[in-house]
Amino acid sequence: DAGxxxxxxxxxxxxxxxxxxxxSPKSGxxxxxxxxxxxxxxxxxIFQYYEEEERQRGNFPDRFSGHQFxxxxxxxxxxxxxxxxxxxYLCASSMIGADTQYFGPGTRLxxx
Amino acid sequence: xxxxKQSPQxxxxxxxxxxxxxxxxxxxxxxxxxxxxxFPGKGPALLIAIRPDVSEKKEGRFTISFNKSxxxxxxxxxxxxxxxxxxxxxxxxxxxxxxxxxxxxKGTSLLVTP
Numbered sequence: 001d002a003g004x005x006x007x008x009x010x011x012x013x014x015x016x017x018x019x020x021x022x023x024s025p026k027s028g029x030x031x032x033x034x035x036x037x038x039x040x041x042x043x044x045x046i047f048q049y050y051e052e053e054e055r056q057r058g059n060f061p062d063r064f065s066g067h068q069f070x071x072x073x074x075x076x077x078x079x080x081x082x083x084x085x086x087x088x089y090l091c092a093s094s095m096i097g098a099d100t101q102y103f104g105p106g107t108r109l110x111x112x
Numbered sequence: 113x114x115x116x117k118q119s120p121q122x123x124x125x126x127x128x129x130x131x132x133x134x135x136x137x138x139x140x141x142x143x144x145x146x147x148x149x150x151f152p153g154k155g156p157a158l159l160i161a162i163r164p165d166v167s168e169k170k171e172g173r174f175t176i177s178f179n180k181s182x183x184x185x186x187x188x189x190x191x192x193x194x195x196x197x198x199x200x201x202x203x204x205x206x207x208x209x210x211x212x213x214x215x216x217x218k219g220t221s222l223l224v225t226p
Contacts, residue, residue: 004155035214041219043201048212056213058213092214099146099161106155
């Protein structure tokens with residue numbers, strides 16, 4: 001049974017560019033959350049998707065947007081990249097109504 | 113604003129010793145408190161979790177102690193091993209009224225020496 005998968009593993013972009021990160025949830029899960037983890041910090045909640053709708057959003061600007069597909073996979077898009085967007089981006093999946101979130105390995109984004 | 117405060121920032125324990133990490137929260141709407149373990153370059157892995165209706169939960173060498181009145185909870189790692197060396201995060205989340213997001217502490221870097 002595959003766990004949460006994310007792609008790509010690493011990504012290097014320059015300021016002003018746009019990036020798309022992808023996530024496939026654990027089998028049987030229908031809810032996907034995205035987190036940003038800066039170096040040496042705890043993960044910070046970006047948003048959560050369920051039934052292809054954004055269910056809750058954290059304190060992140062509109063440059064951060066997402067999408068969930070009918071097969072429950074999800075994308076995180078970041079526009080107009082800033083140096084401060086450099087971080088590990090984590091996807092977590094869960095079942096609706098359940099508290100436990102399972103994390104993927106993350107995508108390391110470096111903005112130069 | 114940090115909704116969950118975690119201490120200490122780093123911890124060094126000898127093999128066989130007990131590692132203790134503490135967390136405190138303010139939002140009384142939180143009703144789920146997990147602990148995650150993270151190795152360098154990896155995503156956080158769920159270790160153990162507790163709800164406020166119990167004061168303690170044990171799974172193997174890992175125990176969560178929960179004090180609802182003090183709004184504090186802690187992780188105890190018994191018989192600590194070098195393989196336990198990692199960063200540990202406490203977190204808290206609520207429900208449909210207070211939100212489903214996991215609110216993480218800043219993490220504790222644990223080093224278990226041989």
